[in-house]
Amino acid sequence: MYDIENYYEAKSVEDAIAHLAADEKAEVIAGGTDVLVKLRAGKDVGCDLVSIHEIPELKGVDRLTDGTIVIGPATCFTDITNDPIIQERLPYLGEAVDTVGGPQIRNMGTIGGNLCNGATSADSGATMQTLDATLVLQGPEGSREVPVTEFYTGPGRTVRKRDEVLIAILVKPEDYIGYSGCYIKYGKRRSMEIATLGCCVRVKLEAVDAKQAEAGETGGTQDSSTTRREDAASTEQKDAAGSPALPGAGFSLADVRIGYGVAAPTPIRCRKTEQMLKGMSADDPAIYDIIATHVEEEVHPRSSWRASKEFRVQLIREMAKRALEQAILRGIGKGTPGAGDFLPVELEGKQKMRETMTQDTAEVARTADGGKDTGCGKGGEHHA
Amino acid sequence: MAVKTLAAGKAVSIMLEIVHMTVNGEEKELAVDPRESLLDTLRNRLNLTSVKRGCGVGECGACTVLIDGTAVDSCLYLTMWAEGKHILTVEGLKSPSGELNEVQQAFVDEAAVQCGFCTPGLILTGVELVNSGRKYTREELRKLISGHLCRCTGYENILNALEKVVGYH
Numbered sequence: 001m002y003d004i005e006n007y008y009e010a011k012s013v014e015d016a017i018a019h020l021a022a023d024e025k026a027e028v029i030a031g032g033t034d035v036l037v038k039l040r041a042g043k044d045v046g047c048d049l050v051s052i053h054e055i056p057e058l059k060g061v062d063r064l065t066d067g068t069i070v071i072g073p074a075t076c077f078t079d080i081t082n083d084p085i086i087q088e089r090l091p092y093l094g095e096a097v098d099t100v101g102g103p104q105i106r107n108m109g110t111i112g113g114n115l116c117n118g119a120t121s122a123d124s125g126a127t128m129q130t131l132d133a134t135l136v137l138q139g140p141e142g143s144r145e146v147p148v149t150e151f152y153t154g155p156g157r158t159v160r161k162r163d164e165v166l167i168a169i170l171v172k173p174e175d176y177i178g179y180s181g182c183y184i185k186y187g188k189r190r191s192m193e194i195a196t197l198g199c200c201v202r203v204k205l206e207a208v209d210a211k212q213a214e215a216g217e218t219g220g221t222q223d224s225s226t227t228r229r230e231d232a233a234s235t236e237q238k239d240a241a242g243s244p245a246l247p248g249a250g251f252s253l254a255d256v257r258i259g260y261g262v263a264a265p266t267p268i269r270c271r272k273t274e275q276m277l278k279g280m281s282a283d284d285p286a287i288y289d290i291i292a293t294h295v296e297e298e299v300h301p302r303s304s305w306r307a308s309k310e311f312r313v314q315l316i317r318e319m320a321k322r323a324l325e326q327a328i329l330r331g332i333g334k335g336t337p338g339a340g341d342f343l344p345v346e347l348e349g350k351q352k353m354r355e356t357m358t359q360d361t362a363e364v365a366r367t368a369d370g371g372k373d374t375g376c377g378k379g380g381e382h383h384a
Numbered sequence: 385m386a387v388k389t390l391a392a393g394k395a396v397s398i399m400l401e402i403v404h405m406t407v408n409g410e411e412k413e414l415a416v417d418p419r420e421s422l423l424d425t426l427r428n429r430l431n432l433t434s435v436k437r438g439c440g441v442g443e444c445g446a447c448t449v450l451i452d453g454t455a456v457d458s459c460l461y462l463t464m465w466a467e468g469k470h471i472l473t474v475e476g477l478k479s480p481s482g483e484l485n486e487v488q489q490a491f492v493d494e495a496a497v498q499c500g501f502c503t504p505g506l507i508l509t510g511v512e513l514v515n516s517g518r519k520y521t522r523e524e525l526r527k528l529i530s531g532h533l534c535r536c537t538g539y540e541n542i543l544n545a546l547e548k549v550v551g552y553h
Contacts, residue, residue: 001419001420001424004419007419007462007464036421036462037442041441053462054467101442101531102530103530104442104456104531107455190527191527191531192533
């Protein structure tokens with residue numbers, strides 16, 4: 001039993017708004033995965049709920065003739081990820097919301113709720129920022145459009161008035177056609193986790209010269225990307241291998257958009273860094289250096305029990321680099337599905353660390369044994 | 385009209401509302417308090433106690449039921465939303481002859497049950513996967529059961545059981 005006073009199941013958007021306007025204590029409930037959890041925790045108890053759960057017009061994804069994608073705010077995360085329009089046009093958004101909670105939560109929680117809850121850690125937040133999505137709010141006085149970049153006013157606060165209902169999320173064609181992107185979530189677990197940090201990078205690549213681009217593609221970019229990823233775990237190896245070729249030869253960055261969650265009290269964009277990157281060659285190592293040095297000037301991370309400010313700054317630098325590289329790889333059709341899953345990369349790193357440790361242990365053992373082979377030096381034998 | 389007392393001690397009047405839903409294949413017409421979660425209704429009004437009350441905030445998955453074939457946490461689902469929907473709990477899996485469902489049998493065969501608290505929810509996720517008609521890799525299964533917490537088994541036998549019914553052989 002939830003500690004609410006009254007409950008109303010709205011029949012339509014207008015019906016919901018009328019009930020919200022008439023009752024000062026009334027709050028909107030959609031999927032319930034935030035509102036009901038808050039109630040359980042004793043927040044907002046005694047409020048009235050106006051449910052928009054059963055309004056079909058708020059669900060589903062559509063593409064208008066002018067190319068605008070209309071996302072129904074009451075569409076649950078699973079339906080977003082599985083939607084053919086999302087899969088074809090905004091796959092990185094589908095990927096991002098596929099990291100929310102667990103499967104059951106994704107079957108209930110809605111993308112509109114994810115935004116209206118106002119949390120900086122919302123997994124759709126960073127991606128929506130890079131999409132420059134437009135939110136359509138309808139209230140008793142009519143409807144208005146708010147850019148998602150102006151939607152948040154603080155932690156858990158948005159410009160949405162209590163009696164307004166988010167009725168559509170619009171993504172304009174110029175904001176997604178020709179773009180590729182990648183969302184990376186960092187958390188300690190792979191599911192049932194609130195993001196310690198979320199980062200979405202989207203790029204629009206432009207062939208500098210068609211022939212050059214072709215030549216670049218045969219240059220084994222896939223291999224070099226693997227090398228680079230390993231480099232992240234071991235700088236030593238990078239020095240040994242020299243500077244490997246970066247993906248995207250023959251292309252320039254016509255546009256770059258960098259969005260973060262948990263890098264500030266609200267989801268944010270890093271527009272200054274984006275401006276610096278625009279027009280640069282996609283395989284120029286300097287683009288990663290620019291990210292490493294400049295994004296932190298635009299973010300305001302905090303220390304919390306999840307992570308210290310210092311660790312978050314490190315994540316902010318590293319995740320944007322990885323997301324940018326993956327976005328470029330995807331742009332040239334060489335991306336890795338599921339690359340947004342930060343943890344496997346980390347596990348790879350851990351695996352490497354374990355291997356290195358095994359060798360080190362063997363080394364120590366050998367030294368202690370006066371240089372004699374102790375028989376435990378061969379790749380984790382004594383581990384097994 | 386039923387008079388209920390809130391935690392704050394304030395007495396309010398809440399009308400019971402009528403909800404129609406099909407539970408385990410049977411059509412039900414129930415008078416429920418609109419503040420009830422589906423978990424409350426299934427356990428307290430219909431005595432379907434396979435549906436477990438765990439964390440109450442959608443983290444443990446013990447209260448998982450299938451609503452129109454989709455797994456949801458019934459603790460975070462208001463009964464009012466179940467109007468006209470089909471609900472399946474583990475009680476509804478038993479065949480007329482009393483045989484176990486193939487997912488249940490696989491859990492028995494693979495010893496995927498210890499204390500049993502997470503089992504009904506996991507079985508239902510298994511049934512959802514069987515109904516999808518496709519096969520899954522172990523890695524996919526790991527992600528698909530990530531909304532269920534099991535503190536006994538370490539998940540290995542649960543994954544073995546699920547692989548038996550929806551894995552590649």
